[in-house]
Amino acid sequence: MIDVRRKSDRFYAESDWLQSRFSFSFGPYNDPNNTGFGPMRVLNDDSIAPKRGFGAHPHSDMEVVSIVLTGSLRHQDNLGNVGVTSWGQIQRMTAGNGIIHTEYSDSDSETLNLLQMWFVPDQAGLEPSYEISAFDVDALGQAWVPVVSKTGAAGVAKIHQDMTIYLTELAAGEARDYDALPGRRTFVFMIHGSASLNGEIQLDERDEARIEDVTDLSFRAVQPARIMLIDLP
Amino acid sequence: MQERLRIHHGIGSRVLLDSARDGVSYEWSPDGSGHVFHVHIEPGPILDEILRLRRELNVFLFRDDENGATIEKQWFYTGDREPWYDSDTGTLTLVSSRTLTYHPGDFES
Numbered sequence: 001m002i003d004v005r006r007k008s009d010r011f012y013a014e015s016d017w018l019q020s021r022f023s024f025s026f027g028p029y030n031d032p033n034n035t036g037f038g039p040m041r042v043l044n045d046d047s048i049a050p051k052r053g054f055g056a057h058p059h060s061d062m063e064v065v066s067i068v069l070t071g072s073l074r075h076q077d078n079l080g081n082v083g084v085t086s087w088g089q090i091q092r093m094t095a096g097n098g099i100i101h102t103e104y105s106d107s108d109s110e111t112l113n114l115l116q117m118w119f120v121p122d123q124a125g126l127e128p129s130y131e132i133s134a135f136d137v138d139a140l141g142q143a144w145v146p147v148v149s150k151t152g153a154a155g156v157a158k159i160h161q162d163m164t165i166y167l168t169e170l171a172a173g174e175a176r177d178y179d180a181l182p183g184r185r186t187f188v189f190m191i192h193g194s195a196s197l198n199g200e201i202q203l204d205e206r207d208e209a210r211i212e213d214v215t216d217l218s219f220r221a222v223q224p225a226r227i228m229l230i231d232l233p
Numbered sequence: 234m235q236e237r238l239r240i241h242h243g244i245g246s247r248v249l250l251d252s253a254r255d256g257v258s259y260e261w262s263p264d265g266s267g268h269v270f271h272v273h274i275e276p277g278p279i280l281d282e283i284l285r286l287r288r289e290l291n292v293f294l295f296r297d298d299e300n301g302a303t304i305e306k307q308w309f310y311t312g313d314r315e316p317w318y319d320s321d322t323g324t325l326t327l328v329s330s331r332t333l334t335y336h337p338g339d340f341e342s
Contacts, residue, residue, distance in 0.1 A: 027245025041244060056339045058291055058308040060243065076340035078333060097331050098310045102340040118244070124312050 001213055002197070007206035010045075017052035021045040023208060037210050038185045038232040039161050042118035045206060047111050053104030059095035061126075063119040063159050065148055066091040066103075067167075067228070069191065071112035077101035081130040088137045090147050090165075092157040096126035115189070115228070121160040133157040140169040144178060144229060166229045170195060170221035178217040178229060185232040186211040193225030234296050234304070238272065240283055240327075241291040249283050249290075250274075261294070268309060268332060272325040280318060280325065287316045292327055307334045 010021040011029035023043035025035045035041070041062070053074075066073060072086040075093075078100040085091040093099065105112035135147045135155045148165035152158025170176055170193075180186045188197070188209040196202050198218050203209060211217070219227060238252040238259045250272075252259055257279075259272040270292070274280050283290065296305040309329035316327045 025244065027247055029245075030247065055337065055341070056306075056335050057246065058333065060291070060310050061312045062243070076342070078335065078340065097312065098308065098333050100308070100333055100335045100340065104341070 001211070002201060003210040003212075004201055004203070005208045005210070007204070010206075017049040019047040021206070036120075037187055039120040039122075039163065040117065040187060040230065040232055041120055042116065043189070043208075044116045045113075046116060047113045048105045049111060050105050050107050050109055053112075054102060056100050056102050058098060058100050059093070060098045061121060061124045062095045063121050063161055064091075064093040064095060065117045065119070065157070065159065065165065066093075067115045067117075067147075069113040069115065071110040071114075072106040073112055073114055074104045074106035075101060075130070077128075077130060079128060079130065083130065083132050085132055088134055090133045090135065090157045092131045092133070092148060092159060094121070094126055094129045094160055096121075096128040097124075099128040099130075115191070117165075117230075119159065119161050119163065122162060123160060126160055131157050135167070140167055140226070141171070144168045144176065162233050164231045166231070167191075168227050168229070170219065170225045170227070172221050172224050175218060175220040178219070180211070180215045180217060180231065182215055186214075186217065187230040187232060188217075189228040189230075191226040191228055193221060193223040195219045195221045195223075195225040195227065234298060235301075237295050237297070238270065239293045239295055241293065242286050243289040243291045246291065249286070250279055255279060264328065267328065267330040270309075270325075270327040270329070272327070273323055274325050275323060276320065283316065283325065284318060288312075290316070290327075292329065303337065305334060305336050307332055 013020045075083045144166040148157045190203040194204040240250040261270045292309040294307040295303045310331040313330045314328045
């Protein structure tokens with residue numbers, strides 16, 4: 001089954017400094033029929049005004065992954081971590097048994113656009129931790145590049161869940177296949193551009209697809225495309 | 234300084250209970266290396282939602298100054314043991330194994 005959710009289908013929230021689209025129930029958006037996809041619990045597409053952001057707040061028992069698309073994200077927490085993340089980097093925070101942090105746009109002029117995702121960890125009560133990893137942006141045009149995985153590696157952030165986040169980029173007309181393992185879920189998010197999926201579905205910018213029981217996936221770019229694909233239990 | 238108990242949904246911080254707003258009484262005390270809360274609440278939609286989301290709660294004590302501004306927040310981790318409700322006594326019990334205290338403006342240097 002391929003469940004396509006268009007950008008316009010997602011819940012939209014805005015304030016004077018924040019514009020956000022929620023893929024799953026979050027805050028004021030409370031749909032008991034849309035609370036997650038496997039261990040994936042949150043995907044917020046946030047645009048944050050320069051120097052604005054989220055003041056001190058707690059998290060627990062959640063793996064929080066942030067991918068910055070434009071601008072830069074400044075993080076500080078009660079563990080003493082301070083980090084600034086931009087495109088080409090991944091921020092991973094293990095909330096575990098409790099962490100307090102802030103998240104702000106670090107730019108004086110540029111809007112911060114980030115994808116923030118929360119995943120239920122495979123174990124509760126973990127020791128809180130924080131990591132910034134850097135992936136090879138130039139490699140995105142060649143393959144599905146893992147940027148987050150359970151095992152971690154050089155350039156791959158380590159997450160406490162049996163899952164992998166991949167990024168790739170396609171030139172117009174270029175194709176790339178992905179073979180999912182049987183029994184796994186696949187979540188696809190069209191970050192930029194557009195592409196056809198298995199020749200039958202077109203995913204445009206910020207559309208998503210939640211895929212189960214389909215293992216052979218073939219993408220062909222209609223326009224230059226940047227795609228995030230997540231392999232999930 | 235006024236103290237109130239707040240229970241938020243951990244996914245997006247929706248306020249499920251505010252003891253001052255909702256007229257709910259509570260006590261809290263040390264319990265081993267953690268703390269225990271007894272919240273006196275009648276059955277109803279507030280309780281239903283807390284119990285439905287019992288694995289995803291953020292439990293706080295907010296401390297406010299005389300003007301109502303929150304000057305300190307104490308957060309309690311409840312992930313080790315799910316909250317439960319005793320309908321005979323009308324008491325919701327929450328057990329916390331860890332707490333963190335912070336203030337507006339922390340971690341913003």
